[in-house]
Amino acid sequence: MGEVIYSAKPLWAVLVSMVAAFLILLTGDKARNLREGWTILAALIKFGLVFSLIEPVLAGKTIEYTLINLLPGVALQFRVDAFGLLFGVVAATLWIPTSFYSIGYVRTLNEHAQSRYFFSFAMCLSAAIGVAFAGNLLTLLIFYEILTIATWPLVIHHEDESAINGGRKYLVYTLTAGCILLLAIGITYSLAGTLDFVGGGFLAGHGSPGLLIILLIMFIAGFGVKAGIMPFHEWLPSAMVAPTPVSALLHAVAVVKAGVFGCVRVILFVFGPQLLHELGVWTILAGVVAFTVVAAGLLALGQDHLKRRLAFSTINNLALIILGVSLLSKNSMTGGILHLANHAFMKITLFFCAGAIYVKTHKDHVSQLDGLGRQMPFTFAAFAIASMGLCGLPPVNGFISKWFLCLGAVETHQLVFLFVILTSAMLDVAFFFPIIYNGFFKKPLPDVAGKIDEAPLIMVIPLCATALFSIIFGIFPNAFLNFFNIVRLAVTNVLGG
Amino acid sequence: MTEYFLAKYNFWIYVVLMMIGLYAMMGKRNLVKKLIGMNIFQTSIILLFVSAGVKKxxxxxxxxxxxxxxxxxxxxxxxxxxxxxPLPHVLMLTAIVVSIATTGVALATLILIYKRYNTLEEDEIMAIRKDIRSYKTPRILRSKD
Amino acid sequence: MIDQLPALIIVAPMLGAFLTPIIGWRYQHLCYPWTLLVLTIPLYSAVGALFKVIRSGPFGYNLGGWAPPWGIEYRIDYLSAIMLVLIATIGFLAAVNARPAGKTEFKGKEAQLYTLFLLQITGLLGIVITGDLFNIFVFLEITSLSGYGLIAHGEEGAPMATFNYIIIGTIGASFYLLGVGYLYMATGSLNIADLATILPALYHSKMILVGFAFFTTGVAIKMGLFPLHIWMPDAYTTAPNSVSTLIAPLMTKVAAYLMIRILFTLFAPDFAISVVPVATILGWLAVIAIIVGGVKALAQTDIKRMVAYIMVAEVGYIVMGISVMNRAGLTGAILHIINDACMIFCLFLTIGAISYRGHGREINHFQNLSKKMPLTMAAFVIAALSMCGIPPACGFFSKWYLIMGMITAGQWIFAATLLGSSLINAVLFFRIIEKAYLAPPESQGHNHTDHEAEEIERNDAPLSMMIPIIMSALAILLLGLFSGKIIDAVIQHAVPAIF
Structure with missing residues (x-):
């Protein structure tokens, strides 16, 4: 890898929202505008910091910052490479629209415990950036666990029976996963003596194949819980009781993506394609994930609750990302990693729309949305764009990533997986298009007819913006944030050359 | 065999005393008897140390x-x-002081217990405490009314 | 002055303890500032001793000028130095915390409270600092006796718990004394450093084996290792809140320190592996302790009793780290002694503060506590997360080293037990956090808006309780972040070089 720059920027990017979190708590409910000001300010500064890292990384440099030594050979260390940067950019960018949207959402609904809400939100973002920029497995685990805990207050935000149960389920799944990860990382450390991520992996030549396979299973189980890989997906639909902006940013972008991010890190930067080919387990891994893709798509069909349907769609897409990466070919990896970014933009739009509909109508079931499209045209237009993207239709960005995924499947001569990817796209059509059709072309239900208009501007603008960006990135994948170049660089880092 | 026992008779005496003490501490249900057992137990150890310093x-x-x-x-x-x-004997002076202090503290605790429950039988105390925990008038106190 | 530091660590609190009743005879209100003043001396000296050890290695101090092995030697190496700092710090903070609760719990007997308090700290410091086996026994009994006196002042069941503690504690101390006796009869020495050179030649002597068995059993009783833990939950639950903060975190940890001393300094490490299979036995006892402690804790609704049972499990952690007999495991055990002392300290402090403000100890009555006592509950959450092993709190790092120890030793069942136990801890603590942070069910209507929160009066702990609470919570985070530094500077030297 190229030149290394030592800079504290990654640390600041992590700290800025942590500091903001405590300022939010200190400001409290008494000065609400000031409190929201902290959120926005932190979001902008964070974006600025992360954005400024794009240029050096694309120039082939790595930004490194070592905070403190934790173990011999393992430090609390940030190292920004292309792959980490991608996740960091996605999280930091989407925090800005989500902040505005959240403010509109909680104020319109007059939610309780708003300070706790914004505090946890900022902590989550801090942890997500920490996960993205972590230079080794232990640092990754530390921020991963912080993320787990910081999300919990958001999941139980409503404090009613189903929220508390959802929160418990969430904790049981994720904390168990954390324990498994701890053990797996311990074994890795005792085998290799290092935990630093290396493009192409560092475990080759350590340990017996049997142990390595068990280790891989432990890692995938550990990170897969957050990524919602079946059979560890149960918590995700239950956690949809959280307020919609939480579902939007955390269950579409930060938390579940942290799980996917961890999986990809392990597959590409700990084990490496070479070793996985030698172990011969990549087909099994891809098979498990492919099963999740199809099964989640089928389950989504049966959900009437809009957010639950979106949750299963999330599971489906996350598995698609991991599938792309575990096919281990250049194009499939490109598709998978790119989908990590693209899916975030599309899914957050969908959740924003669901939230906007809920705020205006208090309706959250698919069957209740008839005719609302004519009354909330912008919201439903955004919804339509994002769903088209998820189905893989051009010109939305989902098309590009799915295209590369299909190319990858063809490249590896695994037509089964091509079939899986296409089936999933078909299922996407099947569970998204009825919503759009009902929204625009059916007669509205009597209790809403003519009484509903668009949600407040502070909510509509973010959701239109993310939808717009989905299209822009579909036509110009390198616009503004250079996503495509970053992904290419990340793949090059892994495969070399 | 007999010689083996007799040669180290101090050991055997200490072991027997210690077992008596242990039995009293574990087996007896009366708290004063437990305390006496504790004293016997400590004395047996003192005996061992003192006899170790003896030379014929x-x-x-x-x-x-x-x-x-x-x-x-x-x-x-x-x-x-x-x-x-002389060292074992000197050490035992300290140990005796410790054991007397322990006995003193234990006796003070027993007085506290007696004032509170009006009995020193462990079973009765347990019954009273159970009643107190379930917010009832203790059985024993009731019977005395 | 600097040369006399080690003596000062013991002499200052001891003399202070003797003077306290005299002061309290006329001026009871002066006892508290006096105690704090006295405790600054061991704190200062202990920190000084730690820096001296880090700078120039372990050193000895001959009490009264008598050279070892005849005289009593105070021996300060890396392990005892860090233990001294730990005890002096927690002792000082516990003393700061003692006043508000002590005023009611020791009504009119505050002089006695502070006298015993100082004696307890003297004993704990003495056990750690001395290099003489019999001296350890004396300090052990000073600690226990003052502990009995303090615990007996507690709530309804305290006298009974104290009596049981006296009986079992005396058995423990007597066993320890017997161990000393056997070793003395075989070798004629009481100095640990001296014995360590004499003993290897005698490892297969029956005398030594019996002595070793008595030693470990005695210490296991004092540290509350399963199945010898039966006295512990009762004693720590019923103890007055003003003193359980001192006794609970430190007593078991000092006993664990003794265990490490006996297994690794007094005897060579391979004695416990090859000569007697004590390491294996300890390991499996630790497994059972962790499981039993966790399960029993699950059954409790009294938060103090729950933490007392968690302590049974935590002792298991430490013993497990010792039992695998490798560098990572022992590092984890020593680190966990420090970390766990801080966590338990913080938990008992917050429990004390909650009870002091009249919210009792029933977990079911903790509704809205986060709004009534926000800072206290924040500290509680930090300690709780540390207990569950969430980074960057210190509990994560000791767990990491312990797990590394288990992996190195290939003890997968041990590792699984450790991980399972942190999950049990998560269940235990999130149950409380849920209660304290979520609104009670009746207030869940449509209009649970902000003004409802303002109705609940905010009444956090008084300042003298708040300071130790915040300090201990910060310590949990700092110990976690700087665990690498602590290990580099101190703990890695405390682990025997043969590992």
Whole structure:
């Protein structure tokens, strides 16, 4: 890898929202505008910091910052490479629209415990950036666990029976996963003596194949819980009781993506394609994930609750990302990693729309949305764009990533997986298009007819913006944030050359 | 066999005493009896230490007269067998003090217990405490009314 | 002055303890500032001793000028130095915390409270600093006796718990004394450093084996290792809140320190592996302790009793780290002694503060506590997360080293037990956090808006309780972040070089 720059920027990017979190708590409910000001300010500064890292990384440099030594050979260390940067950019960018949207959402609904809400939100973002920029497995685990805990207050935000149960389920799944990860990382450390991520992996030549396979299973189980890989997906639909902006940013972008991010890190930067080919387990891994893709798509069909349907769609897409990466070919990896970014933009739009509909109508079931499209045209237009993207239709960005995924499947001569990817796209059509059709072309239900208009501007603008960006990135994948170049660089880092 | 026992009879006495003490501490349900058991237990250990310092055959306290001390230089070696080892005994002075203090604290606690429950039988105390925990008038206190 | 530091660590609190009743005879209100003043001396000296050890290695101090092995030697190496700092710090903070609760719990007997308090700290410091086996026994009994006196002042069941503690504690101390006796009879020495050179030649002597068995059993009783833990939950639950903060975190940890001393300094490490299979036995006892402690804790609704049972499990953690007999495991055990002392300290402090403000100890009555006592509950959450092993709190790092120890030793069942136990801890603590942070069910209507929160009066702990609470919570985070530094500077030297 190229030149290394030592800079504290990654640390600041992590700290800025942590500091903001405590300022939010200190400001409290008494000065609400000031409190929201902290959120926005932190979001902008964070974006600025992360954005400024794009240029050096694309120039082939790595930004490194070592905070403190934790173990011999393992430090609390940030190292920004292309792959980490991608996740960091996605999280930091989407925090800005989500902040505005959240403010509109909680104020319109007059939610309780708003300070706790914004505090946890900022902590989550801090942890997500920490996960993205972590230079080794232990640092990754530390921020991963912080993320787990910081999300919990958001999941139980409503404090009613189903929220508390959802929160418990969430904790049981994720904390168990954390324990498994701890053990797996311990074994890795005792085998290799290092935990630093290396493009192409560092475990080759350590340990017996049997142990390595068990280790891989432990890692995938550990990170897969957050990524919602079946059979560890149960918590995700239950956690949809959280307020919609939480579902939007955390269950579409930060938390579940942290799980996917961890999986990809392990597959590409700990084990490496070479070793996985030698172990011969990549087909099994891809098979498990492919099963999740199809099964989640089928389950989504049966959900009437809009957010639950979106949750299963999330599971489906996350598995698609991991599938792309575990096919281990250049194009499939490109598709998978790119989908990590693209899916975030599309899914957050969908959740924003669901939230906007809920705020205006208090309706959250698919069957209740008839005719609302004519009354909330912008919201439903955004919804339509994002769903088209998820189905893989051009010109939305989902098309590009799915295209590369299909190319990858063809490249590896695994037509089964091509079939899986296409089936999933078909299922996407099947569970998204009825919503759009009902929204625009059916007669509205009597209790809403003519009484509903668009949600407040502070909510509509973010959701239109993310939808717009989905299209822009579909036509110009390198616009503004250079996503495509970053992904290419990340793949090059892994495969070399 | 008999000789084996007799040769180390101090050990056997200490073991027997210790077992008596342990039994009283564990088996008896009366708190004072437990305390007595504890005392026997501690005494047995003191006995062991003291007997370890004993030497037969006219050994005496290790106080050297000045002339003896001077004679060391005169190549009259001090024979270890002539003198007792005082250290175990000195240690036991401390241990006795500790054991008396423990007994004192235990007795004070017993007084506290008696004032509170009006009995020193463990079973009865347990019954009273159970009643107190379930917010009832204690059984024993009731019967005395 | 600097040369006399080690003596000062013991002499200052001891003399202070003797003077306290005299002061309290006329001026009871002066006892508290006096105690704090006295405790600054061991704190200062202990920190000084730690820096001296880090700078120039372990050193000895001959009490009264008598050279070892005849005289009593105070021996300060890396392990005892860090233990001294730990005890002096927690002792000082516990003393700061003692006043508000002590005023009611020891009504009119505050002089006695502070006297015993100082004696307890003297004993704990003494056990750690001395290099003489019999001296350890004396300090052990000073600690226990003052502990009995303090615990007996507690709530309804305290006298009974104290009596049981006296009986079992005396058995423990007597066993320890017997161990000393056997070793003395075989070797004629009481100095640990001296014995360590004499003993290897005698490892297969029956005398030594019996002595070793008595030692470990005695210490296991004092540290509350399963199945000898039966006195512990009762004693720590019923103890007055003003003193359980001192006794609970430190007593078991000092006993664990003794265990490490006996297994690794007094005897060579391979004695416990090859000569007697004590390491294996300890390991499996630790497994059972962790499981039993966790399960029993699950059954409790009294938060103090729950933490007391968690302590049974935590002792298991430490013993497990010792039992695998490798560098990572022992590092984890020593680190966990420090970390766990801080966590338990913080938990008992917050429990004390909650009870002091009249919210009792029933977990079911903790509704809205986060709004009534926000800072206290924040500290509680930090300690709780540390207990569950969430980074960057210190509990994560000791767990990491312990797990590394288990992996190195290939003890997968041990590792699984450790991980399972942190999950049990998560269940235990999130149950409380849920209660304290979520609104009670009756207030869940449509209009649970902000003004409802303002109705609940905010009444956090008084300042003298708040300071130790915040300090201990910060310590949990700092110990976690700087665990690498602590290990580099101190703990790695405390682990025997043969590992």
């Amino acid at each position: 055959g006219g050994a005496t306290v290790p106080i050297l007269r000045h002339s003896d001390y001077g004679s060391v230089h005169a190549e009259h070696l001090i024979r270890v067998a002539d003198y007792l080892n």
